[in-house]
Amino acid sequence: AYDVLILGGGPAGAAAAVYAARKGIRTGLLAERFGGQVLDTMAIENFISVPHTEGPKFAAALEQHVRGYGVDIINLQRATGITPAAAPGGLMSVQLASGAALQTKSLILSPGARWRQMNVPGEDEYRNKGVAYCPHCDGPLFKGKRVAVIGGGNSGVEAAIDLAGIVAHVTLIEFDAQLRADAVLQRKLASLANATVITSALSTEVHGDGSKVIGLSYKDRVSEAMHRLDLDGIFVQIGLVPNTEWLKGTVALSPRGEIEIDARGETSVPGVFAAGDATTVPYKQIVIAAGDGAKAALSAFDYLIRLAPA
Numbered sequence: 001a002y003d004v005l006i007l008g009g010g011p012a013g014a015a016a017a018v019y020a021a022r023k024g025i026r027t028g029l030l031a032e033r034f035g036g037q038v039l040d041t042m043a044i045e046n047f048i049s050v051p052h053t054e055g056p057k058f059a060a061a062l063e064q065h066v067r068g069y070g071v072d073i074i075n076l077q078r079a080t081g082i083t084p085a086a087a088p089g090g091l092m093s094v095q096l097a098s099g100a101a102l103q104t105k106s107l108i109l110s111p112g113a114r115w116r117q118m119n120v121p122g123e124d125e126y127r128n129k130g131v132a133y134c135p136h137c138d139g140p141l142f143k144g145k146r147v148a149v150i151g152g153g154n155s156g157v158e159a160a161i162d163l164a165g166i167v168a169h170v171t172l173i174e175f176d177a178q179l180r181a182d183a184v185l186q187r188k189l190a191s192l193a194n195a196t197v198i199t200s201a202l203s204t205e206v207h208g209d210g211s212k213v214i215g216l217s218y219k220d221r222v223s224e225a226m227h228r229l230d231l232d233g234i235f236v237q238i239g240l241v242p243n244t245e246w247l248k249g250t251v252a253l254s255p256r257g258e259i260e261i262d263a264r265g266e267t268s269v270p271g272v273f274a275a276g277d278a279t280t281v282p283y284k285q286i287v288i289a290a291g292d293g294a295k296a297a298l299s300a301f302d303y304l305i306r307l308a309p310a
């Protein structure tokens with residue numbers, strides 16, 4: 001059995017693994033895809049002390065750092081459920097899709113999240129070539145350009161306000177007849193000279209020139225007329241979905257499916273900790289996920305040293 005088993009090989013899980021292994025405890029890391037979301041990222045320019053790197057390079061560095069500590073990495077395996085300890089301080093187990101199970105004294109959950117996609121033609125083809133999901137990450141790449149934000153909830157309107165300070169013009173596109181964001185955000189957006197809001201609009205296609213985005217088509221849901229916008233970038237802000245479906249009924253989840261944690265990364269189950277995009281911690285970023293992964297590992301170590309001697 002492991003002292004600590006980490007579920008997830010993104011920045012949160014990798015940081016947790018390094019911090020746990022440095023305590024000299026038996027550490028395992030299980031991941032469906034070591035590296036996580038950064039594998040799908042091109043430029044990373046906001047990880048402090050690293051002015052510029054690329055996602056796959058960053059993921060390789062995460063893995064190298066973790067392997068350097070002799071962590072037992074179980075890659076390309078998906079967890080399907082957890083069984084908490086029968087008695088306080090006992091072993092818990094993690095079930096895998098392969099049918100196997102892993103035993104551990106403590107567990108750190110860092111399964112991350114995925115951006116909800118529009119699922120329209122061109123979106124996949126131009127991902128990272130104008131189609132973006134993270135304004136904090138990719139906003140500066142569109143300095144002085146024309147962009148659209150898809151989605152009029154809080155994250156979409158926040159993104160549009162944020163981007164308006166960087167880009168030449170931002171068009172916010174909402175499917176419904178009205179925006180769903182807080183009134184104060186809507187007022188702020190309405191006050192910006194370089195922002196336009198289009199409601200009752202269904203995005204239908206991302207257009208590109210073969211190498212980058214050049215526009216977006218949408219249907220006016222009232223008149224049924226088709227329209228096309230000339231754009232350099234499209235920020236899709238229709239939801240970030242935590243990868244926690246398989247945890248329902250074990251650890252407490254928020255109404256949005258995020259793992260509820262306290263300031264120490266503790267979940268509702270003793271001995272189970274969590275970190276990163278899958279949790280209730282706001283602002284989903286690499287540096288935040290990594291910091292919280294370190295914190296969860298230190299909390300797991302605190303938990304382990306308080307267990308009765310075996």
Ligand code: FAD
Pocket residue numbers: 007008009010011012013030031032033034035036037038040041042043044045046047077078079080110111112113115133134137138243246275276277278284285286287289
């Ligand atoms: P993830 O990176 O999502 O990793 C989750 C891990 O858990 C993966 O290894 C996954 O395979 C594994 N996993 C999930 N479910 C299971 C399961 N059931 N069984 C086994 N393993 C499982 N942030 C920045 O700070 N700067 C940027 O420039 C930036 N750019 C981005 C660009 C894109 C296109 C995207 C999508 C995100 C970007 N982000 C950026 C956000 C950043 O990638 C995330 O905040 C960060 O990766 C979260 O780390 P995490 O460890 O919580 O989760």
